[in-house]
Amino acid sequence: MSILIVGSLAFDDIETPFGRSDNTLGGSSTYIALSASYFTDDVRLVGVVGSDFEDRHFRLLQSKSIDTKGIQKVDDGKTFRWAGRYHYDMNSRDTLDTQLNVFADFDPNVPHQYRDAKFVCLGNIDPELQLRVLDQISNPSLVICDTMNFWIEGKPNELRKTLERVDVFIINDSEARILSGDPNLVKSARIIRAMGPKTLIIKKGEHGALLFTDNGIFVAPAFPLESIYDPTGAGDTFAGGFIGHLSRCGEINDIELRRAVLYGSAMASFCVEKFGTEKLVSLDLLEIEDRFESFRELSRVDY
Amino acid sequence: MSILIVGSLAFDDIETPFGRSDNTLGGSSTYIALSASYFTDDVRLVGVVGSDFEDRHFRLLQSKSIDTKGIQKVDDGKTFRWAGRYHYDMNSRDTLDTQLNVFADFDPNVPHQYRDAKFVCLGNIDPELQLRVLDQISNPSLVICDTMNFWIEGKPNELRKTLERVDVFIINDSEARILSGDPNLVKSARIIRAMGPKTLIIKKGEHGALLFTDNGIFVAPAFPLESIYDPTGAGDTFAGGFIGHLSRCGEINDIELRRAVLYGSAMASFCVEKFGTEKLVSLDLLEIEDRFESFRELSRVDY
Numbered sequence: 001m002s003i004l005i006v007g008s009l010a011f012d013d014i015e016t017p018f019g020r021s022d023n024t025l026g027g028s029s030t031y032i033a034l035s036a037s038y039f040t041d042d043v044r045l046v047g048v049v050g051s052d053f054e055d056r057h058f059r060l061l062q063s064k065s066i067d068t069k070g071i072q073k074v075d076d077g078k079t080f081r082w083a084g085r086y087h088y089d090m091n092s093r094d095t096l097d098t099q100l101n102v103f104a105d106f107d108p109n110v111p112h113q114y115r116d117a118k119f120v121c122l123g124n125i126d127p128e129l130q131l132r133v134l135d136q137i138s139n140p141s142l143v144i145c146d147t148m149n150f151w152i153e154g155k156p157n158e159l160r161k162t163l164e165r166v167d168v169f170i171i172n173d174s175e176a177r178i179l180s181g182d183p184n185l186v187k188s189a190r191i192i193r194a195m196g197p198k199t200l201i202i203k204k205g206e207h208g209a210l211l212f213t214d215n216g217i218f219v220a221p222a223f224p225l226e227s228i229y230d231p232t233g234a235g236d237t238f239a240g241g242f243i244g245h246l247s248r249c250g251e252i253n254d255i256e257l258r259r260a261v262l263y264g265s266a267m268a269s270f271c272v273e274k275f276g277t278e279k280l281v282s283l284d285l286l287e288i289e290d291r292f293e294s295f296r297e298l299s300r301v302d303y
Numbered sequence: 304m305s306i307l308i309v310g311s312l313a314f315d316d317i318e319t320p321f322g323r324s325d326n327t328l329g330g331s332s333t334y335i336a337l338s339a340s341y342f343t344d345d346v347r348l349v350g351v352v353g354s355d356f357e358d359r360h361f362r363l364l365q366s367k368s369i370d371t372k373g374i375q376k377v378d379d380g381k382t383f384r385w386a387g388r389y390h391y392d393m394n395s396r397d398t399l400d401t402q403l404n405v406f407a408d409f410d411p412n413v414p415h416q417y418r419d420a421k422f423v424c425l426g427n428i429d430p431e432l433q434l435r436v437l438d439q440i441s442n443p444s445l446v447i448c449d450t451m452n453f454w455i456e457g458k459p460n461e462l463r464k465t466l467e468r469v470d471v472f473i474i475n476d477s478e479a480r481i482l483s484g485d486p487n488l489v490k491s492a493r494i495i496r497a498m499g500p501k502t503l504i505i506k507k508g509e510h511g512a513l514l515f516t517d518n519g520i521f522v523a524p525a526f527p528l529e530s531i532y533d534p535t536g537a538g539d540t541f542a543g544g545f546i547g548h549l550s551r552c553g554e555i556n557d558i559e560l561r562r563a564v565l566y567g568s569a570m571a572s573f574c575v576e577k578f579g580t581e582k583l584v585s586l587d588l589l590e591i592e593d594r595f596e597s598f599r600e601l602s603r604v605d606y
Contacts, residue, residue, distance in 0.1 A: 087484070183391070186527045207510040210527065221522035224489045224513065231415045258604050299602035300523045301561050 001141075001247045002042040002116070005032050005077075005122020006108050006133045008234070009047045009071065013083035013097070014275060016090070024276035025057055027080060028146070031233035034280045035240025035267045037064040037119070038288055039248040042113045046070035048106045048115045050078035060281065067233050070111050077102035091205060091229050109134040117245045121239060124148050127158040142252060143170040144243050145197070146234035146235070152156075152179050160195060169197035170239055176202045185210065199257060201242070205233060211261050215254045220261045221298045223269040223291070230275045234268040237280060241267030259292075266291040281302070304444070305345040305419070306548040308335045309411050309436045310426020310539070312350045312374065316386035316400070317578060319393070322531045327475050327579035328360055330383065331426035331449070334536035336585045338570045339424070340367040341591055342551040347417045349373035349436070351409045353381035363584065372525060380405035393531050394508060412593040413439040422550045424542060425469075427451050430462040437468050445555060447546050447580025448500070449538070451576040455482050463498060472500035473542055479505045489520075502560060504545070508539060514564050518557045523564045524601045526594075533578045537571040540583060546569030562595075569594040 007029030013022045029047045037043050044067045049057075053073065061068050080103035081097040108129055115138050122130040122145040130145060145166040151159055152175060163169060169192065173185060180188035189212040190199050200212040204222075211218040242264035249256050266288060270279050310332030332350045340346050342606040347370045352360075356376065357400045394593050411432055418441050424431040425448040433448060448469040454462055455478060466472060472495065476488060485493035492503050492515040503515040507525075510562035514521040545567035552559050571589060573582050 007476065038329065182530060186529045197500060208522070208524075217527050217601060218603075219511070219524035219527070221524075221602070222512075224520050224522070226487060226489045255604075262604060294602050299524070299604075300521075301558075301599050301602075302605075303563060 001118040001121040003036055003040060003121060003243055003247050003249055003300035004046065004110070004114055004117035004137065005029050005036065005123065005240075006031060006046045006110075006120045006130070007121075007125055008080055008103055009049050009080055010080040010103075011052070012081070012232060012276060014230055014232050015085040015096075016230050016275075017086070017088050018227075019275070021230070024234060025060070026082065026234045026276055028233075029123075030061075030277060031108045031236035031271070031280065032121055032123055032240040032243075033066045033208065034064060034277055035081070035237040035249070035271070036148075036244035037066055037240075038283060039241070039244030040268075041065045042074075043067060044117060046072055046108050046114065048072045048074060050102045051075050053079050057225060060098065064281070070114055072109070074102040079103075081266075084232070090231050093231075097268050108133050116168060118142070119243055120144065120163075121243050123150075123184070123236065127151050127155050127162040130162045131158070134162070135280045141247055142167050142243075142246065144170065144239060146170050147175070147238055149175055149178060151202065162195040166197045168199040168201065169202065170235075170242070172203045172235065179227065185204075201239065201261065208301075209238075209261055209265060211257060213254055213257060218258045218261060220256075220258075221266055221295065222265065223295060223298070225269060225272065228272045231272050232276060234271050236273040237266035238268040240264070251256075262292055262295045263288070266295055272293065304343065304345065304548050304553055305307075306339055306380045306422040306424060306546055307347045307349065307413070307417055307440065307530070308332050308339065308426065308543075309349040309422035310335060310428055311383055311405075311406055312352050312356065313383040313385055314355070315384070315535060315579060317386040317533055317535050318399075319533050319578075320391050321530075322578070324533070324578035328363070329536060329579055331386065331428075331536075331539045333364075333580060334539035334574070334583065335424055335426055335543040336364065337367060337580055337593045338361075338370045338540040338574075339547035339550070340369055341570075342544070342547030342589060344368045346370060347373055347420060348414055349417065351375045351377060351405050353405045354378050355596075358568065358572040364538050367584070370417075373417055375412070377405040382406075382457070387535070389534060390423075393534050396534075411436050413426075421445070422546055423447065424546050424565075425449065425465075427454075430454050430458050430465040434461070434468070437465070443551065445470050445546075447473065447542060447569045448467065449473050449479070449542055452478055452481060462580060463480050467497040469500045471502040471504065473506065473545070474503045475508070475537075475538065477508045487606075504543065504564065512541075512564055512568060514560060514561060516557055521557075521561045521564060522602075523561075523568055524598065526598060526601070528572060528575065531575045534575050535579060535581075537574050539573040540574040541567035543567070551584060565595055566591070569598055
């Protein structure tokens with residue numbers, strides 16, 4: 001089924017204890033789309049880039065069957081740029097530079113042929129823009145939304161309005177605690193789900209993820225990796241694998257939501273193994289299914 | 304099958320954000336024994352207490368079919384005392400007072416009728432004493448060992464000698480990092496298992512536990528509790544449920560080790576729901592099996 005993805009496209013300069021990668025293709029919608037592209041041929045991307053976004057970047061996305069007609073190109077502007085440095089424990093990072101460039105005036109205009117999309121994935125952008133996207137979609141089956149502390153603290157009312165129209169909300173543990181005002185994640189989840197999203201995913205980085213639905217809690221393990229080279233984009237890649245699986249199987253129930261969390265986790269575990277999107281552009285389905293099986297095996301008790 | 308437990312018996316003064324409990328029965332061997340007692344009738348306890356350890360304390364242990372003949376009572380001394388305060392996040396605590404008392408001169412003397420024990424659980428005591436216990440046991444099927452940073456840093460050589468004779472080593476994540484010198488837990492596990500214990504359990508508190516064996520890694524979830532009243536003894540209670548299940552089923556293989564980790568987790572999740580051993584002395588098997596099933600359900604993907 002069709003997936004509409006809205007978010008940033010960017011060029012990143014990334015530094016980790018294992019090396020650096022400059023001017024590498026990034027942005028939330030890039031990671032989400034690449035990750036979802038392994039599960040469906042109908043990925044539609046809405047975003048904005050500048051004149052420095054070259055044909056080869058478009059071709060890369062198109063080679064994964066990602067529809068790029070929704071990417072606005074501003075010829076007298078430059079693409080969003082981010083530079084960051086990760087520390088040894090990989091859980092903390094310093095943002096060295098942020099240049100919003102054309103992203104500062106981004107007004108997501110969803111092309112007419114995109115508006116019947118069944119699955120909508122709102123990447124981490126201004127909640128007002130997320131709402132404007134939803135106003136343009138005719139009848140989505142499932143709306144998934146990501147956000148960050150910057151919006152939770154800076155635009156709380158706008159975020160609340162967006163959340164009323166969201167089915168699946170994906171955030172990390174510290175964001176959940178700030179949004180709910182409660183340090184306990186089980187209580188946090190109850191408070192946040194009362195804001196609208198019936199399904200909530202709380203990501204805990206190297207400690208896995210929690211899925212909260214009306215029917216209970218699912219605890220997904222993280223893959224015990226020996227080496228993490230670059231965590232950039234792992235959260236977006238998770239979202240892409242999650243929505244990708246749901247769109248592929250076409251069913252939304254607790255069993256498929258649990259499986260979707262594991263597919264998201266599997267995709268994220270690949271992402272961090274190389275710099276930027278390097279690993280994400282060179283996977284095949286067999287590897288993905290293998291990693292999914294390894295995830296299942298990790299927490300299996302019944303044989 | 305028979306379980307021999309060696310460790311401390313203590314009286315604790317505990318303060319948490321939810322209240323306080325003074326002069327409450329504690330100590331590593333108390334928690335391990337109470338937890339294991341739900342799985343077998345043959346729990347043998349070796350430890351030392353002072354004249355303030357009253358008959359009612361002995362009777363409490365005996366009411367759970369715990370054999371207390373191995374508890375030395377020093378009439379002119381006082382029992383080990385510990386006082387601590389937990390903070391709001393429950394992951395950090397301050398030790399307010401430690402009085403070793405009779406525990407300072409503890410020389411574990413294993414009674415003859417205890418020496419054929421099949422399962423041995425070495426609570427967190429001086430590794431030299433742990434070794435002295437092992438020298439007195441004729442032919443154990445399984446030796447389980449706990450320790451802490453104090454011994455890892457203070458008696459590294461003695462701990463190494465003990466570890467050569469240990470089958471299952473249980474530590475927390477920060478202890479694993481210090482002992483191995485590697486921040487990555489997968490690499491840590493490889494380094495520590497090369498020291499002797501073929502089976503390693505790394506506890507991650509609210510993030511569950513990892514089990515490492517020759518056949519792979521098992522990731523056990525933590526129970527998503529809304530309220531944790533008192534974390535004291537949770538690690539020892541885990542060890543008791545773990546060894547309890549193995550002694551009950553009599554088999555040691557990857558399937559039973561995984562189930563044992565979940566039973567340990569289930570017992571620990573009860574322990575933290577009330578102060579000290581309060582919850583641990585009033586459980587029944589049905590509740591325990593129910594909690595075990597809830598743990599399985601938490602990470603189940605196949606229905």
